[in-house]
Amino acid sequence: MLDVKTLMLVLAFTTALSVAGLAVAAALNRQVRAIRYWTLGLAVFVAGLVLQVASPPLPLWISAAVITQAYFVLWWGSRLYRGGNEFWGFSKVMLAILLVQGLAFFLLRDSFRYSTMLHSAIVVGLSILTIRELRLLAGFQRSLFWLWTLLWSVHGLIYLRRFFLYLLDTAYTGAGSFQAAAEIESLNYMEGIAFVYGFTLLCIVLTTRSLQDALRLQAAIDPLTGLFNRRAFEESAIRMLVAGQRNGRPVSLLLMDLDHFKAINDDHGHKAGDGVLVKFAKHLVDHTRVPDLICRFGGEEFVVLLPDTSQEQARTLAERIRAEWEKVAIQSSRGDFRATVSIGLAEATLDERENLYDLADRADQALYAAKQQGRNRILSWERGLRLAAVETVL
Ligand SMILES: Nc1nc2c(ncn2[C@@H]2O[C@H](COP(=O)(O)OP(=O)(O)OP(=O)(O)O)[C@@H](O)[C@H]2O)c(=O)[nH]1
Structure with a gap:
């Protein structure tokens, strides 16, 4: 089994590369708002991973709060892709969520087991919410929706399994660090690497698809009146x-x-x-x-x-x-x-x-x-x- 810290670094590096690619795509396609948030979400994820690599001596609860926050930003991006309102206080909502979960992780800081369970539960919940966003998109291409669902379902299931292992399996209930639970944690990080690749690819495909829809609409609509041409x-x-x-x-x-x-x-x-x-x-x-x-x-x-x-x-x-x-x-x-x-x-x-x-x-x-x-x-x-x-x- 690969060393957990090495896997964390590989995941951080993979995600940083994805952020660079998505940032270019976001700059080139300003009209697709979602990709900006997906880029930001992955960037927050990288920051969280770097903090995680540095703990200890840094407290683990900080990186846990940052990494889970990244999932909220990714979900928000998906909400925008579905057509949600961008200006509905994004920063305020994110700050409130960060404070609440930061406090929760801080209170659980002495229990590696419970903070890992909370972390897993948040990832599972947000995976479900993120799948739901594209499900609500009327007339959305089925194959893309199923790919999206598959990606987030596998990710959510991996974290669900992690949640139950820490809840029930004596091999993990007593673990006090990632190294002590290396077996399950390394599997999580390997899946994480595949997830980031898949997610980045899907973000690009979804952005292209959104641009195609906009082009098709432009070709069909009279710009002055908004009626069919x-x-x-x-x-x-x-x-x-x-x-x-x-x-x-x-x-x-x-x-x-x-x-x-x-x-x-x-x-x-x-x-x-x-x-x-x-x-x-x-x-x-x-x-x-x-x-x-x-x-x-x-x-x-x-x-x-x-x-x-x-x-x-x-x-x-x-x-x-x-x-x-x-x-x-x-x-x-x-x-x-x-x-x-x-x-x-x-x-x-x-x-x-x-x-x-x-x-x-x-x-x-x-x-x-x-x-x-x-x-x-x-x-x-x-x-x-x-x-x-x-x-x-x-
Ligand atoms: N402001 C504006 N004018 C337009 C537009 N498209 C066409 N026009 C004008 O509409 C006018 C049409 O004039 P005509 O075809 O002579 O018809 P009319 O004056 O409505 O006369 P009748 O149809 O016989 O009642 C022209 O002066 C065009 O320049 C547009 O998108 N915006």
């Missing part, structure tokens, strides 16, 4: 439309265009124009249901695809959107104003040969006619509408 809308809308046609369920589409938007920009400035777009996007979100697909089609044009909605039902909704929108007061430095919207709507036919673009084309014809007839109104598509609109222009 056209590309993302088309992807989901095509699926929604085909599902409706297959199941014989009605699907309707509203195509909306803010009226005289150029004049709004000219009279109130481009910034106020942007504000109107943001406000209208929120207005749409407030007036639709969760399954409805809302998108900024481009410029001042918006579209909503309504599953399980007939033309009549869509018209009622469109009327509510239009009527409520004209009441909304918009503040601008050049005076408050109101805006209106024209809406063209069409219901999909059950014929699967009609695709999303055909449906959007029909809604566009209705919208064009609504504009021709004076704006701030809704028109449903009907046969001959394009012809009528063209005639109106002529």
